[in-house]
Amino acid sequence: MSGSIPxxxxxGKIPAAFSLASYEVSSSKQPSPVYMMLPRSxxxxxxxxxxxxxxxxxxxxxxxxxxxxxxxxxxxxxxxxCGLLFDLHCDTASDLPWPIxxxxxxxxxxxxxxCNSEKEIQAHYMSVIKEADQLKHKGQVINxxxxxxxxxxxxxxxxxxxxxxWSINKQFMSGFExxxxxxxxxxxxxxxxxxxxxxxxxxxxxxxTLNEALTICLPSLFANDKTLPLKVKILTQGIEPxxxxxxxxxxxxFSYADNFLHICVHQS
Amino acid sequence: EDAKxxxxxxxxxxxxxxxAGDAPILKKKKWQVDSAKTVxxxxxxxxxxxxxxDSDSLFLYVNQAFAPSPDRDIGSLYECFxxxxxxxxxxxKTQAWG
Numbered sequence: 219m220s221g222s223i224p225x226x227x228x229x230g231k232i233p234a235a236f237s238l239a240s241y242e243v244s245s246s247k248q249p250s251p252v253y254m255m256l257p258r259s260x261x262x263x264x265x266x267x268x269x270x271x272x273x274x275x276x277x278x279x280x281x282x283x284x285x286x287x288x289x290x291x292x293x294x295x296x297x298x299x300c301g302l303l304f305d306l307h308c309d310t311a312s313d314l315p316w317p318i319x320x321x322x323x324x325x326x327x328x329x330x331x332x333c334n335s336e337k338e339i340q341a342h343y344m345s346v347i348k349e350a351d352q353l354k355h356k357g358q359v360i361n362x363x364x365x366x367x368x369x370x371x372x373x374x375x376x377x378x379x380x381x382x383x384w385s386i387n388k389q390f391m392s393g394f395e396x397x398x399x400x401x402x403x404x405x406x407x408x409x410x411x412x413x414x415x416x417x418x419x420x421x422x423x424x425x426x427t428l429n430e431a432l433t434i435c436l437p438s439l440f441a442n443d444k445t446l447p448l449k450v451k452i453l454t455q456g457i458e459p460x461x462x463x464x465x466x467x468x469x470x471x472f473s474y475a476d477n478f479l480h481i482c483v484h485q486s
Numbered sequence: 487e488d489a490k491x492x493x494x495x496x497x498x499x500x501x502x503x504x505x506a507g508d509a510p511i512l513k514k515k516k517w518q519v520d521s522a523k524t525v526x527x528x529x530x531x532x533x534x535x536x537x538x539x540d541s542d543s544l545f546l547y548v549n550q551a552f553a554p555s556p557d558r559d560i561g562s563l564y565e566c567f568x569x570x571x572x573x574x575x576x577x578x579k580t581q582a583w584g
Contacts, residue, residue, distance in 0.1 A: 345552045349554070352548075416566070
């Protein structure tokens, strides 16, 4: 599957610069940032140990609590894929490398979910995959897989290995029962502070496009003729897709490793 | 043409709480929950009902298939996974469906 769209998107990385929150630095020497190319389908918490390794000797041991990440005053949800976080918080590509602040103190309880181990990231990822498969195939594909295949799927994500990931993930691209379509499309739309998730059945309507789905998710955003105002930007995987794209096609090609389409709507 | 509301979904959702594994059965199983409440809120509410110790785990499942993220709102879960005008959630003290 070389050159395929999912593979190309997998290869798209976000340059990021992780800096320790200045008020947490207790050493006289300022730590240099950690520079990384973040895979879009990865999770920030996978890099926690790297942050601990790099920054821990710049602060007081007893003040070291759970690591959390922040950009522009916004705590970053570790359970969202990196690419989604970037599309949500960075409206333009001018903020590169993406400057992320690393904190070891004052974990924002109530705003962020805690992540105590890598097993929790894996458990969360598998839950989202299970939800996606519930929607696409009534769970038939994931339930038909062995535990080792589940592990391989996660391992591919964790190690940023597309071939390993896709060797299992391609099974989720089959149609539901005898049809060519998914039963429902796993889709989340993000607009301002809201997350909208509704049921979209592609087999009902072969013309189920991104535009159609958005008019249902955000009706007040659209004019009576179902067009978008000029100042609205629709972003997924860092790209503004044509609104005439079929939702089924987008789901097969533009989903994140969690098998969800994450569509960010920005209104300036 | 009528103006559409952004959220034309109900403000309250009927939630049916079912035990899985060796989790205790609740006397009152059906609850009306505000659609804006999160999974985390339901877990906290259930923990109080079941008189869970701080050290006890409690897992919540949708469709006996997946554990929804704590920040998911009940309204959206009902919209996608509700049936017969209610949302069935299974709860367990150990991981039942992974």
